Amino acid sequence: MAVAYSGGVIMGADSRVSTGTYVANRVSDKVTAIHDKIYLCRSGSAADTQAVSDYVRHYLGAHAIECGRPPLVKTAANLCKRICYANKDRLLASVIVAGVDPYEGGSVYVIPLGGTCAKVPFAIGGSGSTYIYGHVDHVYRPDMTKAECVDFVKTAVERAMARDGSSGGIIRLVDISAEGVQRDFVVVN
Amino acid sequence: MASTGAGYDLSPTTFSNDGRIFQVEYATKAVENSGTTIGIRCSDGVVLGVEKLLTSKMLLKSSNRRVATLDAHCGLVLCGLAADGRQIVGRARDECSNYDEVYGDKIPPRVLAARLADYVHYFTIHGALRPFGTASMIAGYDPCTKTHELYAVEPSGVCLRYFGCALGKGRQSAKSEIEKLDLSTLTCKDALREIAKMIHTVHDESKDKPFALEMAWLTKDTGFEFALVPDDLVQEAEAWAKAKLEEDDDDDDDDDDAEMTPAPPTDAASPS
Numbered sequence A: 001m002a003v004a005y006s007g008g009v010i011m012g013a014d015s016r017v018s019t020g021t022y023v024a025n026r027v028s029d030k031v032t033a034i035h036d037k038i039y040l041c042r043s044g045s046a047a048d049t050q051a052v053s054d055y056v057r058h059y060l061g062a063h064a065i066e067c068g069r070p071p072l073v074k075t076a077a078n079l080c081k082r083i084c085y086a087n088k089d090r091l092l093a094s095v096i097v098a099g100v101d102p103y104e105g106g107s108v109y110v111i112p113l114g115g116t117c118a119k120v121p122f123a124i125g126g127s128g129s130t131y132i133y134g135h136v137d138h139v140y141r142p143d144m145t146k147a148e149c150v151d152f153v154k155t156a157v158e159r160a161m162a163r164d165g166s167s168g169g170i171i172r173l174v175d176i177s178a179e180g181v182q183r184d185f186v187v188v189n
Numbered sequence B: 001m002a003s004t005g006a007g008y009d010l011s012p013t014t015f016s017n018d019g020r021i022f023q024v025e026y027a028t029k030a031v032e033n034s035g036t037t038i039g040i041r042c043s044d045g046v047v048l049g050v051e052k053l054l055t056s057k058m059l060l061k062s063s064n065r066r067v068a069t070l071d072a073h074c075g076l077v078l079c080g081l082a083a084d085g086r087q088i089v090g091r092a093r094d095e096c097s098n099y100d101e102v103y104g105d106k107i108p109p110r111v112l113a114a115r116l117a118d119y120v121h122y123f124t125i126h127g128a129l130r131p132f133g134t135a136s137m138i139a140g141y142d143p144c145t146k147t148h149e150l151y152a153v154e155p156s157g158v159c160l161r162y163f164g165c166a167l168g169k170g171r172q173s174a175k176s177e178i179e180k181l182d183l184s185t186l187t188c189k190d191a192l193r194e195i196a197k198m199i200h201t202v203h204d205e206s207k208d209k210p211f212a213l214e215m216a217w218l219t220k221d222t223g224f225e226f227a228l229v230p231d232d233l234v235q236e237a238e239a240w241a242k243a244k245l246e247e248d249d250d251d252d253d254d255d256d257d258a259e260m261t262p263a264p265p266t267d268a269a270s271p272s
Helices: A046-067 A073-086 A127-131 A133-139 A146-163 B022-032 B082-103 B109-122 B171-180 B188-202 B231-259
Strands: A002-005 A008-013 A017-019 A022-025 A031-035 A038-044 A093-101 A105-111 A118-120 A170-177 A180-187 B037-041 B045-053 B067-071 B074-080 B134-142 B147-153 B159-162 B164-167 B211-219
Touching: A002 A093, A002 A105, A002 A146, A008 A031, A008 A038, A008 A093, A008 A105, A008 A146, A031 A046, A038 A046, A038 A073, A038 A170, A046 A073, A046 A093, A046 B109, A073 A093, A073 A105, A073 B082, A093 A170, A127 A133, A127 A146, A133 A146, A146 A170, B022 B074, B022 B134, B037 B074, B037 B134, B037 B147, B037 B171, B037 B188, B045 B074, B045 B134, B045 B147, B045 B188, B067 B082, B067 B211, B074 B082, B074 B211, B082 B109, B082 B134, B109 B134, B109 B147, B109 B159, B134 B164, B134 B211, B147 B164, B164 B171, B171 B188, B188 B211, B188 B231, B211 B231
Parallel strands: none
Antiparallel strands: A002 A008, A008 A170, A017 A022, A031 A038, A038 A093, A093 A105, A105 A118, A170 A180, B037 B045, B037 B164, B045 B211, B067 B074, B074 B134, B134 B147, B147 B159
């Protein structure tokens, strides 16, 4: 999931990758960088989402060089959407694009299975998300501070991991702001 | 092909002995013979103006436009062969919509100008192609950085950013007039008048064909949307320019009367 706060975004994800009932990786990283300050929360097929993020990273890098300035989060989301929509019959990929740019500050875009692209204040995705819609809608307030956002993400992912069999492991947290990117993780018992 | 250099002007793929590409230089000539075109970046926007020469009295003044809107936030003015220019306009519009489609945002003017220059340059490196006999000035607004910019793309494929730029027949005197202006404080409304004055100054009514003054801009007042300058404002600017020129003329005449006896024949040597 990802939440925007004034001046940045907090992104979070569990770390479980499973092949059927077998946990293939219990400490994977599903929050992937596609540019200096734009990241992707991946859910769905690991292979598909990795391929999509590799393409987007490539195009976004080339675009940043052509423009000679940091790319917009909107642009990253649009590139992602184009790939997801054009190949919707072949992909199982739903992603959340979030990050900061010097023009619009922190922003979050959600791209679910069909290839829609929407700007949202916060987003949840993946198998565990269905369990926590009620929780996040209840807890979320606009204009939360950065600390409140970290707490919001942490507890929401923790709840999802507790209920969902396909989620688990540790919570990976990424804080992106104009100052830089900070990673953290939480071990849940 | 007796003298050196002869025969090297048939293709843009062949350099001359002294490292020039004559086809590109000839294309530049086509621009230099065209109606004067002026672009000024003001404090609150960009103004483009062009002396559109009318080949016939029966032409509708609004036909054969030399300014073109490319996207909401940018447009260009053509100088040189009008038909070649339409090719450039078509490509520029494609670049605008393609960028929006791929990157989900308006194309920055710098990128548009660079891409257009790439396109124009391509025509100077292939034997089967002829360079464009057209230069263009691009006025654009960048919604990200909230800045307005002016670029010129020449037939050689060179792309440069300007504060003020002039192309075509009267470019030399227009350039020196632009240099006299204070572009950091000049507003678009004032620039309209200045451009009208420059174009009326360089236009020789006795020698040149009649012309229509075509102007377009992109200002704070119009929300930085590229648009033709409304007719009444153009007419007002032209009226101001004409009055100003007449005033200057009268001053000159007074000086002449004071110090001069009948004008001496200046071209006595020329056979008649």
